[in-house]
Amino acid sequence: MSFSVDVLAGIAIQLQSGVGHQDRFQRLITTLRQVLECDASALLRYDARQFIPLAIDGLAQDVLGRRFTLEGHPRLEAIARAGDVVRFPADSDLPDPYDGLIPGQESLKVHACVGLPLFAGQNLIGALTLDAMEPEQFDVFSDEELRLISALAAGALSNALLIEQLESQNMLPGAPAAFEPVANTDMIGLSPNMMQLKKEIEIVAASDLNVLISGETGTGKELVAKSIHEGSPRAANPLVYLNCAALPESVAESELFGHVKGAFTGAISNRSGKFEMADNGTLFLDEIGELSLALQAKLLRVLQYGDIQRVGDDRSLRVDVRVLAATNRDLREEVLAGRFRADLFHRLSVFPLSVPPLRERGDDVVLLAGYFCEQCRLRLGLSRVILSSGARAHLLSYGWPGNVRELEHAVHRAVVLARATRSGGEVILEAQHFAFEESVVAPVQESEAPALPACHNLRDATEHFQREMIRQALSQNNNNWAASARALETDVANLHRLAKRLGMKD
Template identity: 35%
Template structure:
């Protein structure tokens, strides 16, 4: 993998004009690179297959095949060597087709030494950048708690995960929808002394109120209609490990009381049972809501809040993580295409600028949704027209800015703008906007109500 700028590159030159191929090879060697030369498309196939070069310099017309056919053959055979195309034709259509097929650069013959070296250096630098990013992605995804990125905000999260893994306190993980709260909870569990114990996740907002107590504490046979057998609840299932309570702010008042009692006494009874069961469980809770605000409104017990928020870890929204956006996007593209055995699609600079300018109200979850959308319509590279309309269209009206900077807006204003853009792109169809944003329906309507985007008919008033 080419990363070091001081390391020479192995470059294959494929051109049926022996004089051109020989001269280009000599120029590249004079710049410190190693070269191999082929004078036909089939000879180039054999060389590319066996040599594992860093770059290929290929003529568009090879006699026995075209350079484009050679590029397609490489993709079909899962060879990841990037191409620079040379052509004697100044036809714009040929150039456009070559770039669409995946060529990194192109040159129109006749070529000069300075032109060849400049174009090759540019292609190699882009290749080195991709390889560095890929190494970062691999390191981050494997050894850094399942979280991809290298921003200061994410480094602070890693530090807090490490601290929480060294102790056994109850913790509250907060952050917007889609920021990765369960991923963080699993990371804490995996790095802690409870790693060999179970990890049980329970979404408090997705349980029917009448079944909440049974889901948490289990039930005995005949405890209620339909209880045809005894069943262990989440606390028993998680014994010796971690119980992750997602959307803990959605707990009913009665269950808040029961949960407080279990946290205090470390014992509980199944629904319909008389036997007290001891529990050894670490609670990690999560919410996208402001629990302290719910306490002040009387909707969440203050004593329970202090029990579960012994330590609070707040996850940054994706919009505040800078260049992590592009690292994560490339990571998702790599994952999406790994099973197919083909090189991942690459993002054009224009597409990258749009990703950096978008406010990401759905955070990492929405970014994955966007990359899945783009990968369906793109063939070799992702351009602006391959991105979801809510990302491509609204951003075109915004002035360009450096990729590492973010708009000076509060998170609520970013959310409001992105939700309005998604609804507009869906021609007012809220269900379609929900699908494209990748957020739960209840969250969407709650945010719409908060931002005054619901009509009386929609809000039920």
């Protein structure tokens, strides 16, 4: 035995202490790293044919946002299939999902790799992966020893999943779920703002309240609507989508409520509207702020009385529909300006949800970038898509006015750009592949724009420009970082990070 009883007891104790699942999992893999002397380890949850990282150690942060499908990762597929400890030979030609994701070793390939599947009874619930640069690193540990470790980890994970399930069924009082709830719609993000939003979604999903989802463009309002529906008792029934902005006034009423044959020219048959289609389910009214006052009145009626009338029909139909509405306008202001009915606003916003802009989600930018890298990798059939540390710093320093959608597009564009200049299936994204966004970081009037020295490349020029902008903002704001961040329309944490990277502070 190369482990002492003390070591195993230590691991068991780590799994009992800690303030939440997340914290426990983190302690577990940090301990494993020390005990097994591996260079990287990860605890993954298994769900719907993919592995979802719960805690990582020695790996790039964006791994936490990546989703590893069995189809796209033959090594993980082998672990899922094995039912026992898997030792990959150092010369295995199955690509390691973490190759290039060990910080500081981007160009190095992982050598020793062990996978431990985690079971609850017969069910695969997760995996532990251990990686090392040294090919013989894990040879000293016997299969029995590694099995002991997976048994400990499996017990902890299975407990955590069970508790989470009980909590989401409101069977346990108190404590919010400590890690991402199991849902079909995957919402990437672990920042406090996103954890708060997920908690609110979980609470409101279980109720039957109408919800008004507000947030800037591209923040994920539609995704929020989907997860509310999926978490609700109506999940088995349809979620019907209607974009109010794309509705010409002439057809809007018929779209919402349907019409009978002959109701107007062109009404050649009876047709049901979105409310009927969503009966017993959920109706998602996107861009609700664009609805005309006349239709607002009709919508209010349905919400009040639960019945609808098809255009051209005097009879009314009862429907049971939950309405979720989304807007990127400030509806309160619209009400004040007389463009939105106050009574409808109050009906819809019984439970208002506000989706935070990306710039207020801290490191989630990196997690989301990892998520989109993995998507691109699969879509374009690449073996690896890696974010360099420069690219990561860049993503964190930018303000993302177009939010998650802008990030999604930026990553796709960067992958395409980077691929064009490389041969082989491996792509490393550098800051300059995101150069387009850089040019709109902080638009300034020409006269204020700092003069550029003769820089050799785009990155130097960009960094020089950023340094000048920050210096200017600081001097105009008495060296107050928070005020400077506001002036630059960026998050103060991001500004500190950027300044650090630019060597302006330590």
